[in-house]
Amino acid sequence: MADTSTPDALSRFEQTIAAEEKIEPRDWMPDKYRLNLLRQISQHAHSEVVGQLPEGNWIGRAPSLRRKAILLAKVQDEAGHGLYLYSAAETLGVAREEMLDDLLSGKAKYASIFNYPTLSWADVGAIGWLVDGAAIVNQISLCRTSYGPYARAMVRICKEESFHQRQGFEIMQTLAAGSADQKAMAQDALNRWWWPSLMMFGPHDAESAHTQQSMQWKIKRQSNDELRQKFVDQTAGQAAHIGLVIPDPELKWNEGRGHYDFGPIDWDEFNRVLAGHGPCNRARLAARRAAHADGEWVRDAMLAHAEKQRARATDAAA
């Protein structure tokens, strides 16, 4: 194991990547590889954690016990996924507290889609179907990422995530087959969540700041545009199946390409939300900060309890 940047270490690193083998925590790696991964994995972790908020808004108002139990289980999964990812990021030598500080101070980013509000119950369906659907497309690709701990976290997450998308689709399917009002509610949710879902894949390849280097190091295995296309292709048929209309007049099957064509994305909106001016940016961070502050007595109590147990064990031994 080399600990300095020798030509040997670098060529070994590059050979490992070229051979489709994984880089593991104690291997030597270029600083930029480490930083690039840290940025991506911690952002991913933050997204799982903040992603609990829009759906959490509806746990107390779910329309049935069945839906409520399912939504609770899903939101609990998201918390777990955040933990898997923070753990993977920690193997790169950064303390979890540091990452949390960066999230709470607003320095770190998370998926900008969670800065949109959940206005109706149908939004819970749309999030599961579209937002989790988009996340799965991305995450399946990341199961082949070059960093071992990240790849293993992705495999675990993908296994669990499949039910998230299905429960969302089921909500939409049920509403779309319901009364005119219910169907209109589902259509409205689709209208509002469609474009932000496409934005989840990030800027077009030509404008993406990190894509080229990330692809070279096999941190990312498919480009933003490839993954976005895959998502559009599979979602178009799903919408048609339940009789909802994707809000894009340019969406059309292209026989020659073997893909759906789709209209232009409003990148001004994307950049606005990313810069902190989405409908809920401030509310999301405020909720995270409040949750962290409100949880402090629990963390303190855990430490105090453990300390007391230790003291008792010492007394008993004396």
Add this chain to the structure above:
Amino acid sequence: MSSKHLPLWEVFIRSRRGLDHKHIGSLHAADASQAMQSARDTYTRRQEGVSIWVVRSSDIHASQFEDDSAFFDPAADKVYRHPTFYDVPEELKL
């Protein structure tokens, strides 16, 4: 002759890059570096691994067999956590 016992260590091996370390067995050694060498000699004589972890057995805390049901049962009746709970046409690729 020393009357002291050598402490027990648990050995975990990563068989190749990309896979988790997996518990493979245990051995006795006086310290971590001895345990590491013994683990290499005992468990990787045929290139079974590319990385070894050794952990003092006394540092491992295990769930108690008697508590099994109380500990794990809450997960048993939550079938909706599995994708197969939802009836979705195969061709939709959900």
